[in-house]
Amino acid sequence: xxxxxxxxxxxxxxxxxxxxxxxxxxxxxxxxxxxxxxxxxxxxxxxxxxxxxxxxxxxxxxxxxxxxxxxxxxxxxxxxxxxxxxxxxxxxxxxxxxxxxxxxxxxxxxxxxxxxxxxxxxxxxxxxxxxxxxxxxxxxxxxxxxxxxxxxxxxxxxxxxxxxxxxxxxxxxxxxxxxxxxxxxxxxxxxxxxxxxxxxxxxxxxxxxxxxxxxxxxxxxxxxxxxxxxxxxxxxxxxxxxxxxxxxxxxxxxxxxxxxxxxxxxxxxxxxxxxxxxxxxxxxxxx
Numbered sequence: 001x002x003x004x005x006x007x008x009x010x011x012x013x014x015x016x017x018x019x020x021x022x023x024x025x026x027x028x029x030x031x032x033x034x035x036x037x038x039x040x041x042x043x044x045x046x047x048x049x050x051x052x053x054x055x056x057x058x059x060x061x062x063x064x065x066x067x068x069x070x071x072x073x074x075x076x077x078x079x080x081x082x083x084x085x086x087x088x089x090x091x092x093x094x095x096x097x098x099x100x101x102x103x104x105x106x107x108x109x110x111x112x113x114x115x116x117x118x119x120x121x122x123x124x125x126x127x128x129x130x131x132x133x134x135x136x137x138x139x140x141x142x143x144x145x146x147x148x149x150x151x152x153x154x155x156x157x158x159x160x161x162x163x164x165x166x167x168x169x170x171x172x173x174x175x176x177x178x179x180x181x182x183x184x185x186x187x188x189x190x191x192x193x194x195x196x197x198x199x200x201x202x203x204x205x206x207x208x209x210x211x212x213x214x215x216x217x218x219x220x221x222x223x224x225x226x227x228x229x230x231x232x233x234x235x236x237x238x239x240x241x242x243x244x245x246x247x248x249x250x251x252x253x254x255x256x257x258x259x260x261x262x263x264x265x266x267x268x269x270x271x272x273x274x275x276x277x278x279x280x281x282x283x284x285x286x287x
Contacts, residue, residue: 001225002272005111010118011069014146018066020047020076027067027119028078033096034116034123035083038105042112045094047076053083053091065126065141067119070111077123099229106270113272117228122146124231125159133157162232163194165203168278168287169216171241171259175282176212179256186268189275193232204237212257213248214241222287225274234274238287 003010020026025044028035037043047064064076083091099120102113132139132150139148139157148157167190169176177187192207194200201219208216222236249257265283268276281287 001274001277002110002114002117003226005070005114008071008111010111010114012118013068015066016141016143016145018074020051020064020074022046022048023072024048024074024076025115026050026064026078027075027115027123028081028083028096029120029123029127030080030082030096032124032127033098034120035081035091035094035096036102036116037094038097038102038107039093040107041109042102042107042116044075044112044115045091049091050078050081050083067122068115070115075115075119077119077126079123079126103229103270103272106272118226119228121161121226121228121231122159128160129157160231162230163200163203164192164227164230164232164234165194165200165207166191166234166236166275166278167204167208167216168222168236168238168282169208169212169214169241170238170282170287171245173262174259175262175265175279176208176214176241176247177256177258177260177265177279178211178254181251181253181255187266187279188268189278191234191275200235200237204239208239211250211253214245215243216240217242222278222281223274227274236274236278238278238282 024047026047035045064078067075067077102116129139129148132155134155135153137150137152140151142149146159178190190208190211194203204219205216208214216239219237219239222238225234227234247257262283265279267279
């Protein structure tokens with residue numbers, strides 16, 4: 001899955017006092033896209049490259065925000081920065097891309113893909129937390145933790161992580177496969193976000209019923225995954241159909257839903273997602 005980057009390791013402890021060094025990498029976000037180079041592999045520009053361009057063009061850029069490190073390499077966030085308007089040969093092969101394009105290219109290395117997904121999640125939160133939701137004043141960075149603080153009403157806001165479930169519904173040697181009506185075109189499983197006041201198991205039952213009209217039993221937790229695409233934490237569950245196996249598909253969300261034999265399962269084109277791993281486990285008879 002996207003987070004499987006061993007032997008490298010992600011260290012996401014926030015340090016507001018950190019500053020880039022010569023080897024630090026820059027995550028430049030503009031119009032919800034991130035600046036990188038996609039050739040033989042995914043490459044981020046260095047913070048030094050970005051600073052040189054800013055110094056040369058006399059642009060006033062806010063202090064880069066420390067994101068995290070992978071092993072000893074640190075990553076820093078530059079928000080709302082469009083450097084492609086500048087003529088600079090060091091960045092001529094870089095462009096702003098979205099996560100879907102990176103996922104489709106399946107380029108790697110895996111730890112850089114993980115960095116991209118994680119950075120995009122954090123950048124989305126900073127983008128959406130510029131102003132206080134309580135009193136409307138402009139927020140400032142906390143001096144001690146990754147949080148945004150309102151200097152007027154002291155409202156403190158932490159990064160938003162939305163819980164969601166992925167559900168592998170079994171019917172003997174068949175599993176329920178779906179395809180979304182829009183967006184991702186490949187096979188998927190039932191999925192959905194947890195509502196306020198709802199347990200994860202209740203989310204599983206509700207989402208399966210809403211999308212396919214099926215009742216389930218024997219709900220069992222499998223594994224979790226951070227998923228920066230939708231700013232959520234995914235939690236995978238297997239369960240068994242309970243009673244009637246007739247599928248009543250929610251046409252507003254799905255264009256396909258059917259029981260599929262293990263050997264007939266067509267997997268997604270890469271191994272980034274928890275969904276694909278869960279389908280693989282069932283296909284191989286391990287779940």
